[in-house]
Amino acid sequence: MSVLKHSVLLLALWTGIIAYYMYHPLPDDLEEPWKVRLLLAGLKFTGHIAFASSKLGIATEHETMRWILNTAYVAGMKIDDPDLNIKTTEIEGVRVRIYEPVKGSAYGPAIVYFHGGGWTIMSIDTHDEFTRELARRTQFTVISVDYRLAPEHPFPAPFDDCFAVTRHLLEFGSQFKIDPSKIVVMGDDAGGNLAAAVAQKFMRTPRGLPSLRLQVLLTPMLQAFDFRLPSYARNERRPVGASTRGVARAWLGYMRKDPAIAWFFARNNHTSRYLKTTYSYLVDFAILPPAHRRDYARDRVGIVDAGDETLSDAMQNFVLHPYFAPLMQKTLKGLPPAYVVAAGYDVVADDAVIYARRLRKDGVVTTLKYYERGFHQDVLRFGNFAAGARTFNDLIAFLKQMFEMKTEKS
Numbered sequence: 302m303s304v305l306k307h308s309v310l311l312l313a314l315w316t317g318i319i320a321y322y323m324y325h326p327l328p329d330d331l332e333e334p335w336k337v338r339l340l341l342a343g344l345k346f347t348g349h350i351a352f353a354s355s356k357l358g359i360a361t362e363h364e365t366m367r368w369i370l371n372t373a374y375v376a377g378m379k380i381d382d383p384d385l386n387i388k389t390t391e392i393e394g395v396r397v398r399i400y401e402p403v404k405g406s407a408y409g410p411a412i413v414y415f416h417g418g419g420w421t422i423m424s425i426d427t428h429d430e431f432t433r434e435l436a437r438r439t440q441f442t443v444i445s446v447d448y449r450l451a452p453e454h455p456f457p458a459p460f461d462d463c464f465a466v467t468r469h470l471l472e473f474g475s476q477f478k479i480d481p482s483k484i485v486v487m488g489d490d491a492g493g494n495l496a497a498a499v500a501q502k503f504m505r506t507p508r509g510l511p512s513l514r515l516q517v518l519l520t521p522m523l524q525a526f527d528f529r530l531p532s533y534a535r536n537e538r539r540p541v542g543a544s545t546r547g548v549a550r551a552w553l554g555y556m557r558k559d560p561a562i563a564w565f566f567a568r569n570n571h572t573s574r575y576l577k578t579t580y581s582y583l584v585d586f587a588i589l590p591p592a593h594r595r596d597y598a599r600d601r602v603g604i605v606d607a608g609d610e611t612l613s614d615a616m617q618n619f620v621l622h623p624y625f626a627p628l629m630q631k632t633l634k635g636l637p638p639a640y641v642v643a644a645g646y647d648v649v650a651d652d653a654v655i656y657a658r659r660l661r662k663d664g665v666v667t668t669l670k671y672y673e674r675g676f677h678q679d680v681l682r683f684g685n686f687a688a689g690a691r692t693f694n695d696l697i698a699f700l701k702q703m704f705e706m707k708t709e710k711s
Contacts, residue, residue: 322346326539328646332674332687337541340682363452363554366422374427384437389425393465396447398425399477400436410514410704411442411479413467415499417490417678419522419551420451420459431681438697441704442479444470448495455557456625463495464502471503471510482511483704489678490543491551493521497627497656504635513637515703517696520644520677523652524628525552525620526576527584528567531597532650541646542677548648556619565612572620573613580621583629588658589651628656638666640699642692644675670695 322342327334351365359365386401412435416428425432425445436443448462467486474481488496500516528545537545549566553559565571586594623630639660643653650671657669672679675688683693 327541328539328674330674331541331646331676336686337676341542363421363450367424367450370422371424371426374429378426378429379433382433382437385433387433392444393462393469395449395462395466396425397466398429398432398445398447400432400443400445401478402436402440402442405440405442407478408475408480409441410439410483410485410700411444411470411474411477412436412439412485412487412517412700413463413470414443414445415448415463415486415488415492415495416445417488417492417519417681418450419547419554420456420491420494421551421554422450424450428681431683434683434693435697439700441485441700442477444477451555452557456555456619456622459491459555460495460498460624464499467499467503467513468510471513483514484511485515485517485700486513487517487519488521489519489681491522491555493518493653494523494627497521497523498624500636500639501623501627501630501633503637515638515640516636517640517642517700518653518656519642519680519692519696520647520649520675521641521653521656522548522551522649523656524584524626525549525566525616526572526580526626526629527569527586529569530584530586530651530655531589531594532652532654533648534597536646536648536650539646540648542679543648545648555625556616558616562612565609570609571612571616573608573610576613576617576621577608580629583631584655586651586655588655588662590654593651593654628652628659633660633663633665636660636663636665638668640668640696641670642675642680642696643669643671644677644679644688644692645671645673646675647677649677668699 322345323338325338325341327337331337347366347369351362354360354365355362384403386403389398414432416423416425425447428445432443432445446463446466448459451459470484471481486496486499496516497518500513503513528549533545545567546563549563550560553563619625621629641653641657643650657667660667672692675692679686679689680692682689
């Protein structure tokens, strides 16, 4: 009887643990909900391990998260690939991985890729499967940039690394057997932020350097000014892949500020009344399509109109800096064409939509792909999720069409 009792208790304990990690409120029409729950459970468990590690003094949360993610991805990473010549090297002192299609044409297009991970985690290893497939499907050379990570290397270090690599390729692209006039900057999440910021800095391209051909922003994080936009309010109680608090913590990591103040960001308490009055036009939700603003007034709860003056003063130089937050750039005229991806079940979706609409308003040729049932960074899971496969296939088709290449079947 004692053995049976202990077995029942153990079963109940494991059932409770599994239920805790698997429980996550999701939108009713989200595709493949159990796959998403498994993904989110893994991320939640990893986060708890990282938190425990930091409390025990073993390593910081970011260090633990990096170790877990890199170990997991490296374990399943291919060493050789018959379709690609792959080498890891340095450009301007920055570690990069170059994927060169074996059958690709010499001096063809190239993609400079900046990985996501909130500027603080992930690497060229965690994105290896994605960048390999990107090179294989497009037959473009892909240069994946392993920029320095925050908080050890806060803004502008990650941006500086990405800009330095891109500038080098524009100047010496022929040495890498790519056409410098056909360079695309691309990134997901924080990498989308870096791609947009790099493109902005090249608006003032020095004489003698070709212009960037395209910027591709995949569910990008583009502003830390307003955390109460409709997409935040709409997805706050059922976030898929990114939460309001998590996004705020990522921005704080990029600044090397205390993540404990994320709550103030999530309620817009980090910007003063003056900043809100003066700069809110750059992040104006009125530019969103009416469907995106549906029921917004009802959901816009907890917003602070005034803000903490001391905190605002400390954050101002970051929050308003266009290379830190590209949506705060006052004019977008002269930027290269853009391909922008937003996902309906993503708290930062409105960043992408507002940016795309402002780009168009300023005369930039822009393609906005809004996936109603997509989620944050789903494109990275192109092999496991229908939403990711759809996003990825559309991206490949667009790139091939832009460079007039024959599209392969998925």
